[in-house]
Amino acid sequence: MEKKIEKKYIPLAEYFSSATDEKIKLSFTEIETIMGQPLPNASYLNKSWWKKTKPPLKHYLAWVEQGYYVSAIQPGFYVTFEKPSKSTNIVIDCPENTKYAYVIRPIETDDARNLVELFSKIDAETNYMLYGEDERGQSIQSLRKKITSWKKDNSSSILVAVVNGQIGGMIAISGNKAQRAKHRASIFLGVMQKFTNQGIGTALVKDAEKWANSHAIKRLELSVCKSNAIALNMYKKFGFTIDGERLQSLKINDVYEDELYMSKLLND
Incomplete structure:
Protein backbone atom coordinates (compact mmCIF):
# COMPACT_ATOMS: atom_id res chain seq x y z
CA MET A 1 0.00 0.00 0.00
CA GLU A 2 2.85 2.38 0.79
CA LYS A 3 4.04 2.16 -2.83
CA LYS A 4 0.65 3.12 -4.22
CA ILE A 5 -0.51 6.08 -2.18
CA GLU A 6 1.20 9.16 -0.80
CA LYS A 7 2.75 8.77 2.63
CA LYS A 8 0.38 11.37 4.12
CA TYR A 9 -2.64 9.12 3.44
CA ILE A 10 -1.20 5.94 4.96
CA PRO A 11 -2.65 6.66 8.47
CA LEU A 12 -6.05 7.11 6.83
CA ALA A 13 -5.65 3.76 5.04
CA GLU A 14 -4.72 2.12 8.35
CA TYR A 15 -7.81 3.65 9.95
CA PHE A 16 -10.12 2.14 7.34
CA SER A 17 -8.32 -1.21 7.53
CA SER A 18 -9.23 -1.40 11.23
CA ALA A 19 -12.81 -0.15 10.82
CA THR A 20 -15.72 -2.61 11.08
CA ASP A 21 -18.73 -0.30 10.68
CA GLU A 22 -20.51 -0.51 7.35
CA LYS A 23 -21.06 3.26 7.40
CA ILE A 24 -18.60 5.83 8.75
CA LYS A 25 -19.17 9.59 8.91
CA LEU A 26 -16.06 11.67 9.57
CA SER A 27 -15.71 15.42 9.80
CA PHE A 28 -12.89 17.11 7.91
CA THR A 29 -11.25 17.84 11.26
CA GLU A 30 -11.42 14.17 12.26
CA ILE A 31 -9.90 13.10 8.94
CA GLU A 32 -7.06 15.59 9.37
CA THR A 33 -6.49 14.36 12.92
CA ILE A 34 -6.19 10.80 11.64
CA MET A 35 -3.71 11.91 8.98
CA GLY A 36 -1.79 14.24 11.28
CA GLN A 37 -1.77 17.00 8.67
CA PRO A 38 -4.19 19.14 6.64
CA LEU A 39 -6.15 17.93 3.65
CA PRO A 40 -5.41 19.68 0.34
CA ASN A 41 -7.48 22.72 -0.64
CA ALA A 42 -9.10 20.73 -3.44
CA SER A 43 -10.80 18.46 -0.89
CA TYR A 44 -12.53 21.50 0.63
CA LEU A 45 -13.58 23.00 -2.68
CA ASN A 46 -14.56 20.08 -4.90
CA LYS A 47 -16.76 17.09 -4.20
CA SER A 48 -15.10 15.46 -7.20
CA TRP A 49 -11.84 15.16 -5.22
CA TRP A 50 -13.56 12.65 -2.93
CA LYS A 51 -15.23 10.82 -5.80
CA LYS A 52 -11.92 10.41 -7.64
CA THR A 53 -11.10 6.76 -8.42
CA LYS A 54 -8.53 7.06 -11.20
CA PRO A 55 -4.80 7.99 -11.40
CA PRO A 56 -2.70 10.08 -11.28
CA LEU A 57 -4.17 11.00 -7.86
CA LYS A 58 -4.16 7.99 -5.53
CA HIS A 59 -5.52 9.30 -2.23
CA TYR A 60 -8.78 7.38 -2.78
CA LEU A 61 -6.92 4.09 -2.32
CA ALA A 62 -6.89 4.83 1.41
CA TRP A 63 -10.55 3.82 1.62
CA VAL A 64 -11.28 2.04 -1.68
CA GLU A 65 -8.75 -0.72 -1.01
CA GLN A 66 -10.53 -1.39 2.28
CA GLY A 67 -13.88 -1.78 0.55
CA TYR A 68 -15.34 1.67 1.27
CA TYR A 69 -16.71 4.27 -1.12
CA VAL A 70 -17.81 7.86 -0.57
CA SER A 71 -21.59 8.09 -0.37
CA ALA A 72 -22.09 11.68 0.83
CA ILE A 73 -20.01 14.86 1.06
CA GLN A 74 -20.58 18.22 2.69
CA PRO A 75 -17.47 20.17 1.60
CA GLY A 76 -15.55 21.47 4.59
CA PHE A 77 -17.78 19.67 7.08
CA TYR A 78 -18.02 15.88 6.71
CA VAL A 79 -17.63 12.86 4.43
CA THR A 80 -19.62 9.62 4.69
CA PHE A 81 -17.97 6.34 3.70
CA GLU A 82 -19.91 3.10 3.16
CA LYS A 83 -19.23 -0.51 2.27
CA PRO A 84 -21.40 -1.89 -0.52
CA SER A 85 -21.73 -5.23 1.25
CA LYS A 86 -21.30 -6.49 4.79
CA SER A 87 -17.93 -7.83 5.86
CA THR A 88 -16.99 -9.85 8.90
CA ASN A 89 -13.23 -9.38 8.54
CA ILE A 90 -11.59 -8.13 11.73
CA VAL A 91 -7.98 -6.93 11.82
CA ILE A 92 -5.59 -6.72 14.74
CA ASP A 93 -6.32 -3.07 15.55
CA CYS A 94 -10.00 -3.78 16.00
CA PRO A 95 -10.63 -7.09 17.83
CA GLU A 96 -14.14 -8.51 18.14
CA ASN A 97 -14.80 -6.91 21.52
CA THR A 98 -13.63 -3.47 20.38
CA LYS A 99 -16.17 -0.72 19.80
CA TYR A 100 -13.76 1.71 18.21
CA ALA A 101 -11.61 1.76 15.11
Missing part, protein backbone atom coordinates in the same frame (compact mmCIF):
# COMPACT_ATOMS: atom_id res chain seq x y z
CA TYR A 102 -8.25 3.36 15.75
CA VAL A 103 -4.83 3.97 14.26
CA ILE A 104 -1.55 4.65 16.04
CA ARG A 105 0.93 7.08 14.51
CA PRO A 106 3.77 9.44 15.51
CA ILE A 107 2.66 12.84 16.71
CA GLU A 108 2.86 15.88 14.43
CA THR A 109 3.27 19.50 15.48
CA ASP A 110 -0.32 20.21 14.39
CA ASP A 111 -1.50 17.74 17.05
CA ALA A 112 -0.32 19.97 19.92
CA ARG A 113 -3.73 21.50 20.62
CA ASN A 114 -5.48 18.12 20.61
CA LEU A 115 -2.81 16.62 22.87
CA VAL A 116 -3.18 19.43 25.42
CA GLU A 117 -6.92 18.72 25.44
CA LEU A 118 -6.23 15.01 25.90
CA PHE A 119 -3.99 15.66 28.92
CA SER A 120 -6.67 17.89 30.42
CA LYS A 121 -9.34 15.20 30.04
CA ILE A 122 -7.18 12.38 31.40
CA ASP A 123 -6.02 14.45 34.39
CA ALA A 124 -9.67 15.12 35.24
CA GLU A 125 -10.72 11.47 34.87
CA THR A 126 -8.13 9.57 36.89
CA ASN A 127 -6.23 9.81 40.16
CA TYR A 128 -3.23 7.94 38.78
CA MET A 129 -1.53 10.83 36.98
CA LEU A 130 1.16 13.08 38.43
CA TYR A 131 -1.01 16.15 37.84
CA GLY A 132 -4.54 16.68 39.08
CA GLU A 133 -7.31 18.43 37.18
CA ASP A 134 -6.20 21.80 35.73
CA GLU A 135 -2.73 21.52 37.30
CA ARG A 136 -0.58 20.60 34.31
CA GLY A 137 -0.41 24.09 32.78
CA GLN A 138 0.91 22.82 29.44
CA SER A 139 0.64 25.46 26.71
CA ILE A 140 0.06 24.59 23.08
CA GLN A 141 3.06 26.64 21.99
CA SER A 142 5.49 24.98 24.43
CA LEU A 143 4.25 21.51 23.48
CA ARG A 144 4.62 22.33 19.78
CA LYS A 145 8.24 23.38 20.42
CA LYS A 146 8.89 20.17 22.35
CA ILE A 147 7.47 18.03 19.52
CA THR A 148 9.67 19.87 16.99
CA SER A 149 12.73 19.38 19.21
CA TRP A 150 12.06 15.68 19.68
CA LYS A 151 11.69 15.14 15.97
CA LYS A 152 15.07 16.76 15.41
CA ASP A 153 17.12 14.94 18.06
CA ASN A 154 15.37 11.61 17.38
CA SER A 155 15.88 10.38 20.95
CA SER A 156 12.28 10.90 22.13
CA SER A 157 8.83 10.67 20.62
CA ILE A 158 5.11 10.62 21.28
CA LEU A 159 2.82 8.10 19.62
CA VAL A 160 -0.88 8.93 19.53
CA ALA A 161 -3.91 6.69 19.16
CA VAL A 162 -6.47 8.34 16.89
CA VAL A 163 -9.80 6.82 17.90
CA ASN A 164 -12.89 7.52 15.82
CA GLY A 165 -11.27 10.66 14.44
CA GLN A 166 -9.94 12.08 17.72
CA ILE A 167 -6.77 11.62 19.74
CA GLY A 168 -7.92 9.31 22.50
CA GLY A 169 -4.62 8.04 23.86
CA MET A 170 -0.87 8.58 23.79
CA ILE A 171 2.44 7.19 24.91
CA ALA A 172 5.53 9.33 25.35
CA ILE A 173 9.02 7.87 25.00
CA SER A 174 11.47 10.21 26.70
CA GLY A 175 15.11 9.50 25.91
CA ASN A 176 18.41 10.87 27.16
CA LYS A 177 20.99 13.07 25.46
CA ALA A 178 23.86 11.98 27.73
CA GLN A 179 25.98 9.35 25.95
CA ARG A 180 26.00 7.08 29.01
CA ALA A 181 22.22 7.01 29.17
CA LYS A 182 21.25 7.06 25.49
CA HIS A 183 20.40 3.37 25.64
CA ARG A 184 17.47 3.94 28.00
CA ALA A 185 14.19 5.84 27.91
CA SER A 186 11.14 6.42 30.11
CA ILE A 187 7.59 5.82 28.91
CA PHE A 188 4.40 7.55 29.99
CA LEU A 189 1.00 6.21 28.93
CA GLY A 190 -2.45 7.82 28.98
CA VAL A 191 -5.80 6.77 27.49
CA MET A 192 -9.15 8.52 27.82
CA GLN A 193 -11.52 6.64 30.09
CA LYS A 194 -14.16 6.01 27.43
CA PHE A 195 -11.55 4.28 25.26
CA THR A 196 -10.13 2.00 27.96
CA ASN A 197 -10.54 -1.79 27.89
CA GLN A 198 -10.32 -1.73 24.09
CA GLY A 199 -6.71 -2.86 23.70
CA ILE A 200 -5.54 0.67 22.88
CA GLY A 201 -3.13 0.92 25.82
CA THR A 202 -1.64 -2.45 24.91
CA ALA A 203 -1.22 -1.40 21.27
CA LEU A 204 0.49 1.84 22.32
CA VAL A 205 3.01 -0.02 24.49
CA LYS A 206 3.73 -2.48 21.65
CA ASP A 207 4.38 0.35 19.22
CA ALA A 208 6.52 2.18 21.78
CA GLU A 209 8.71 -0.92 22.09
CA LYS A 210 9.01 -1.11 18.29
CA TRP A 211 10.01 2.57 18.19
CA ALA A 212 12.55 2.05 20.96
CA ASN A 213 14.12 -0.97 19.23
CA SER A 214 14.44 0.98 15.99
CA HIS A 215 16.26 3.80 17.84
CA ALA A 216 18.86 1.66 19.64
CA ILE A 217 17.10 1.93 23.02
CA LYS A 218 17.77 -1.18 25.11
CA ARG A 219 16.00 -0.35 28.38
CA LEU A 220 12.54 1.10 29.02
CA GLU A 221 11.57 2.52 32.40
CA LEU A 222 8.31 3.69 33.95
CA SER A 223 6.62 4.45 37.25
CA VAL A 224 3.12 3.38 38.28
CA CYS A 225 0.99 3.80 41.39
CA LYS A 226 1.06 0.60 43.43
CA SER A 227 -2.75 0.67 43.71
CA ASN A 228 -3.22 0.91 39.91
CA ALA A 229 -3.72 -2.84 39.50
CA ILE A 230 -4.87 -2.72 35.87
CA ALA A 231 -1.80 -0.82 34.64
CA LEU A 232 0.53 -2.84 36.87
CA ASN A 233 -0.77 -6.15 35.49
CA MET A 234 -0.50 -4.93 31.90
CA TYR A 235 3.13 -3.89 32.34
CA LYS A 236 3.94 -7.22 33.99
CA LYS A 237 2.44 -9.05 30.99
CA PHE A 238 4.80 -7.07 28.76
CA GLY A 239 7.75 -8.30 30.82
CA PHE A 240 8.37 -5.23 32.96
CA THR A 241 9.75 -6.04 36.39
CA ILE A 242 9.70 -4.03 39.60
CA ASP A 243 13.02 -2.33 40.36
CA GLY A 244 11.96 -0.62 43.55
CA GLU A 245 9.26 1.11 45.54
CA ARG A 246 9.06 4.73 46.66
CA LEU A 247 6.88 4.97 49.75
CA GLN A 248 4.36 7.81 50.02
CA SER A 249 5.57 9.16 46.69
CA LEU A 250 2.29 10.92 45.89
CA LYS A 251 -0.49 12.46 47.94
CA ILE A 252 -3.85 12.09 46.20
CA ASN A 253 -7.05 13.30 47.85
CA ASP A 254 -5.18 13.52 51.17
CA VAL A 255 -4.12 9.87 50.92
CA TYR A 256 -0.48 8.89 50.40
CA GLU A 257 0.23 6.60 47.44
CA ASP A 258 3.26 4.36 47.00
CA GLU A 259 4.89 4.32 43.58
CA LEU A 260 6.58 1.36 41.86
CA TYR A 261 9.49 1.74 39.48
CA MET A 262 9.60 -0.81 36.67
CA SER A 263 11.87 -1.57 33.75
CA LYS A 264 12.32 -3.91 30.82
CA LEU A 265 15.40 -4.85 28.81
CA LEU A 266 14.64 -4.99 25.10
CA ASN A 267 15.91 -7.68 22.76
CA ASP A 268 17.34 -6.90 19.32
Whole structure:
Protein backbone atom coordinates (compact mmCIF):
# COMPACT_ATOMS: atom_id res chain seq x y z
CA MET A 1 0.00 0.00 0.00
CA GLU A 2 2.85 2.38 0.79
CA LYS A 3 4.04 2.16 -2.83
CA LYS A 4 0.65 3.12 -4.22
CA ILE A 5 -0.51 6.08 -2.18
CA GLU A 6 1.20 9.16 -0.80
CA LYS A 7 2.75 8.77 2.63
CA LYS A 8 0.38 11.37 4.12
CA TYR A 9 -2.64 9.12 3.44
CA ILE A 10 -1.20 5.94 4.96
CA PRO A 11 -2.65 6.66 8.47
CA LEU A 12 -6.05 7.11 6.83
CA ALA A 13 -5.65 3.76 5.04
CA GLU A 14 -4.72 2.12 8.35
CA TYR A 15 -7.81 3.65 9.95
CA PHE A 16 -10.12 2.14 7.34
CA SER A 17 -8.32 -1.21 7.53
CA SER A 18 -9.23 -1.40 11.23
CA ALA A 19 -12.81 -0.15 10.82
CA THR A 20 -15.72 -2.61 11.08
CA ASP A 21 -18.73 -0.30 10.68
CA GLU A 22 -20.51 -0.51 7.35
CA LYS A 23 -21.06 3.26 7.40
CA ILE A 24 -18.60 5.83 8.75
CA LYS A 25 -19.17 9.59 8.91
CA LEU A 26 -16.06 11.67 9.57
CA SER A 27 -15.71 15.42 9.80
CA PHE A 28 -12.89 17.11 7.91
CA THR A 29 -11.25 17.84 11.26
CA GLU A 30 -11.42 14.17 12.26
CA ILE A 31 -9.90 13.10 8.94
CA GLU A 32 -7.06 15.59 9.37
CA THR A 33 -6.49 14.36 12.92
CA ILE A 34 -6.19 10.80 11.64
CA MET A 35 -3.71 11.91 8.98
CA GLY A 36 -1.79 14.24 11.28
CA GLN A 37 -1.77 17.00 8.67
CA PRO A 38 -4.19 19.14 6.64
CA LEU A 39 -6.15 17.93 3.65
CA PRO A 40 -5.41 19.68 0.34
CA ASN A 41 -7.48 22.72 -0.64
CA ALA A 42 -9.10 20.73 -3.44
CA SER A 43 -10.80 18.46 -0.89
CA TYR A 44 -12.53 21.50 0.63
CA LEU A 45 -13.58 23.00 -2.68
CA ASN A 46 -14.56 20.08 -4.90
CA LYS A 47 -16.76 17.09 -4.20
CA SER A 48 -15.10 15.46 -7.20
CA TRP A 49 -11.84 15.16 -5.22
CA TRP A 50 -13.56 12.65 -2.93
CA LYS A 51 -15.23 10.82 -5.80
CA LYS A 52 -11.92 10.41 -7.64
CA THR A 53 -11.10 6.76 -8.42
CA LYS A 54 -8.53 7.06 -11.20
CA PRO A 55 -4.80 7.99 -11.40
CA PRO A 56 -2.70 10.08 -11.28
CA LEU A 57 -4.17 11.00 -7.86
CA LYS A 58 -4.16 7.99 -5.53
CA HIS A 59 -5.52 9.30 -2.23
CA TYR A 60 -8.78 7.38 -2.78
CA LEU A 61 -6.92 4.09 -2.32
CA ALA A 62 -6.89 4.83 1.41
CA TRP A 63 -10.55 3.82 1.62
CA VAL A 64 -11.28 2.04 -1.68
CA GLU A 65 -8.75 -0.72 -1.01
CA GLN A 66 -10.53 -1.39 2.28
CA GLY A 67 -13.88 -1.78 0.55
CA TYR A 68 -15.34 1.67 1.27
CA TYR A 69 -16.71 4.27 -1.12
CA VAL A 70 -17.81 7.86 -0.57
CA SER A 71 -21.59 8.09 -0.37
CA ALA A 72 -22.09 11.68 0.83
CA ILE A 73 -20.01 14.86 1.06
CA GLN A 74 -20.58 18.22 2.69
CA PRO A 75 -17.47 20.17 1.60
CA GLY A 76 -15.55 21.47 4.59
CA PHE A 77 -17.78 19.67 7.08
CA TYR A 78 -18.02 15.88 6.71
CA VAL A 79 -17.63 12.86 4.43
CA THR A 80 -19.62 9.62 4.69
CA PHE A 81 -17.97 6.34 3.70
CA GLU A 82 -19.91 3.10 3.16
CA LYS A 83 -19.23 -0.51 2.27
CA PRO A 84 -21.40 -1.89 -0.52
CA SER A 85 -21.73 -5.23 1.25
CA LYS A 86 -21.30 -6.49 4.79
CA SER A 87 -17.93 -7.83 5.86
CA THR A 88 -16.99 -9.85 8.90
CA ASN A 89 -13.23 -9.38 8.54
CA ILE A 90 -11.59 -8.13 11.73
CA VAL A 91 -7.98 -6.93 11.82
CA ILE A 92 -5.59 -6.72 14.74
CA ASP A 93 -6.32 -3.07 15.55
CA CYS A 94 -10.00 -3.78 16.00
CA PRO A 95 -10.63 -7.09 17.83
CA GLU A 96 -14.14 -8.51 18.14
CA ASN A 97 -14.80 -6.91 21.52
CA THR A 98 -13.63 -3.47 20.38
CA LYS A 99 -16.17 -0.72 19.80
CA TYR A 100 -13.76 1.71 18.21
CA ALA A 101 -11.61 1.76 15.11
CA TYR A 102 -8.25 3.36 15.75
CA VAL A 103 -4.83 3.97 14.26
CA ILE A 104 -1.55 4.65 16.04
CA ARG A 105 0.93 7.08 14.51
CA PRO A 106 3.77 9.44 15.51
CA ILE A 107 2.66 12.84 16.71
CA GLU A 108 2.86 15.88 14.43
CA THR A 109 3.27 19.50 15.48
CA ASP A 110 -0.32 20.21 14.39
CA ASP A 111 -1.50 17.74 17.05
CA ALA A 112 -0.32 19.97 19.92
CA ARG A 113 -3.73 21.50 20.62
CA ASN A 114 -5.48 18.12 20.61
CA LEU A 115 -2.81 16.62 22.87
CA VAL A 116 -3.18 19.43 25.42
CA GLU A 117 -6.92 18.72 25.44
CA LEU A 118 -6.23 15.01 25.90
CA PHE A 119 -3.99 15.66 28.92
CA SER A 120 -6.67 17.89 30.42
CA LYS A 121 -9.34 15.20 30.04
CA ILE A 122 -7.18 12.38 31.40
CA ASP A 123 -6.02 14.45 34.39
CA ALA A 124 -9.67 15.12 35.24
CA GLU A 125 -10.72 11.47 34.87
CA THR A 126 -8.13 9.57 36.89
CA ASN A 127 -6.23 9.81 40.16
CA TYR A 128 -3.23 7.94 38.78
CA MET A 129 -1.53 10.83 36.98
CA LEU A 130 1.16 13.08 38.43
CA TYR A 131 -1.01 16.15 37.84
CA GLY A 132 -4.54 16.68 39.08
CA GLU A 133 -7.31 18.43 37.18
CA ASP A 134 -6.20 21.80 35.73
CA GLU A 135 -2.73 21.52 37.30
CA ARG A 136 -0.58 20.60 34.31
CA GLY A 137 -0.41 24.09 32.78
CA GLN A 138 0.91 22.82 29.44
CA SER A 139 0.64 25.46 26.71
CA ILE A 140 0.06 24.59 23.08
CA GLN A 141 3.06 26.64 21.99
CA SER A 142 5.49 24.98 24.43
CA LEU A 143 4.25 21.51 23.48
CA ARG A 144 4.62 22.33 19.78
CA LYS A 145 8.24 23.38 20.42
CA LYS A 146 8.89 20.17 22.35
CA ILE A 147 7.47 18.03 19.52
CA THR A 148 9.67 19.87 16.99
CA SER A 149 12.73 19.38 19.21
CA TRP A 150 12.06 15.68 19.68
CA LYS A 151 11.69 15.14 15.97
CA LYS A 152 15.07 16.76 15.41
CA ASP A 153 17.12 14.94 18.06
CA ASN A 154 15.37 11.61 17.38
CA SER A 155 15.88 10.38 20.95
CA SER A 156 12.28 10.90 22.13
CA SER A 157 8.83 10.67 20.62
CA ILE A 158 5.11 10.62 21.28
CA LEU A 159 2.82 8.10 19.62
CA VAL A 160 -0.88 8.93 19.53
CA ALA A 161 -3.91 6.69 19.16
CA VAL A 162 -6.47 8.34 16.89
CA VAL A 163 -9.80 6.82 17.90
CA ASN A 164 -12.89 7.52 15.82
CA GLY A 165 -11.27 10.66 14.44
CA GLN A 166 -9.94 12.08 17.72
CA ILE A 167 -6.77 11.62 19.74
CA GLY A 168 -7.92 9.31 22.50
CA GLY A 169 -4.62 8.04 23.86
CA MET A 170 -0.87 8.58 23.79
CA ILE A 171 2.44 7.19 24.91
CA ALA A 172 5.53 9.33 25.35
CA ILE A 173 9.02 7.87 25.00
CA SER A 174 11.47 10.21 26.70
CA GLY A 175 15.11 9.50 25.91
CA ASN A 176 18.41 10.87 27.16
CA LYS A 177 20.99 13.07 25.46
CA ALA A 178 23.86 11.98 27.73
CA GLN A 179 25.98 9.35 25.95
CA ARG A 180 26.00 7.08 29.01
CA ALA A 181 22.22 7.01 29.17
CA LYS A 182 21.25 7.06 25.49
CA HIS A 183 20.40 3.37 25.64
CA ARG A 184 17.47 3.94 28.00
CA ALA A 185 14.19 5.84 27.91
CA SER A 186 11.14 6.42 30.11
CA ILE A 187 7.59 5.82 28.91
CA PHE A 188 4.40 7.55 29.99
CA LEU A 189 1.00 6.21 28.93
CA GLY A 190 -2.45 7.82 28.98
CA VAL A 191 -5.80 6.77 27.49
CA MET A 192 -9.15 8.52 27.82
CA GLN A 193 -11.52 6.64 30.09
CA LYS A 194 -14.16 6.01 27.43
CA PHE A 195 -11.55 4.28 25.26
CA THR A 196 -10.13 2.00 27.96
CA ASN A 197 -10.54 -1.79 27.89
CA GLN A 198 -10.32 -1.73 24.09
CA GLY A 199 -6.71 -2.86 23.70
CA ILE A 200 -5.54 0.67 22.88
CA GLY A 201 -3.13 0.92 25.82
CA THR A 202 -1.64 -2.45 24.91
CA ALA A 203 -1.22 -1.40 21.27
CA LEU A 204 0.49 1.84 22.32
CA VAL A 205 3.01 -0.02 24.49
CA LYS A 206 3.73 -2.48 21.65
CA ASP A 207 4.38 0.35 19.22
CA ALA A 208 6.52 2.18 21.78
CA GLU A 209 8.71 -0.92 22.09
CA LYS A 210 9.01 -1.11 18.29
CA TRP A 211 10.01 2.57 18.19
CA ALA A 212 12.55 2.05 20.96
CA ASN A 213 14.12 -0.97 19.23
CA SER A 214 14.44 0.98 15.99
CA HIS A 215 16.26 3.80 17.84
CA ALA A 216 18.86 1.66 19.64
CA ILE A 217 17.10 1.93 23.02
CA LYS A 218 17.77 -1.18 25.11
CA ARG A 219 16.00 -0.35 28.38
CA LEU A 220 12.54 1.10 29.02
CA GLU A 221 11.57 2.52 32.40
CA LEU A 222 8.31 3.69 33.95
CA SER A 223 6.62 4.45 37.25
CA VAL A 224 3.12 3.38 38.28
CA CYS A 225 0.99 3.80 41.39
CA LYS A 226 1.06 0.60 43.43
CA SER A 227 -2.75 0.67 43.71
CA ASN A 228 -3.22 0.91 39.91
CA ALA A 229 -3.72 -2.84 39.50
CA ILE A 230 -4.87 -2.72 35.87
CA ALA A 231 -1.80 -0.82 34.64
CA LEU A 232 0.53 -2.84 36.87
CA ASN A 233 -0.77 -6.15 35.49
CA MET A 234 -0.50 -4.93 31.90
CA TYR A 235 3.13 -3.89 32.34
CA LYS A 236 3.94 -7.22 33.99
CA LYS A 237 2.44 -9.05 30.99
CA PHE A 238 4.80 -7.07 28.76
CA GLY A 239 7.75 -8.30 30.82
CA PHE A 240 8.37 -5.23 32.96
CA THR A 241 9.75 -6.04 36.39
CA ILE A 242 9.70 -4.03 39.60
CA ASP A 243 13.02 -2.33 40.36
CA GLY A 244 11.96 -0.62 43.55
CA GLU A 245 9.26 1.11 45.54
CA ARG A 246 9.06 4.73 46.66
CA LEU A 247 6.88 4.97 49.75
CA GLN A 248 4.36 7.81 50.02
CA SER A 249 5.57 9.16 46.69
CA LEU A 250 2.29 10.92 45.89
CA LYS A 251 -0.49 12.46 47.94
CA ILE A 252 -3.85 12.09 46.20
CA ASN A 253 -7.05 13.30 47.85
CA ASP A 254 -5.18 13.52 51.17
CA VAL A 255 -4.12 9.87 50.92
CA TYR A 256 -0.48 8.89 50.40
CA GLU A 257 0.23 6.60 47.44
CA ASP A 258 3.26 4.36 47.00
CA GLU A 259 4.89 4.32 43.58
CA LEU A 260 6.58 1.36 41.86
CA TYR A 261 9.49 1.74 39.48
CA MET A 262 9.60 -0.81 36.67
CA SER A 263 11.87 -1.57 33.75
CA LYS A 264 12.32 -3.91 30.82
CA LEU A 265 15.40 -4.85 28.81
CA LEU A 266 14.64 -4.99 25.10
CA ASN A 267 15.91 -7.68 22.76
CA ASP A 268 17.34 -6.90 19.32
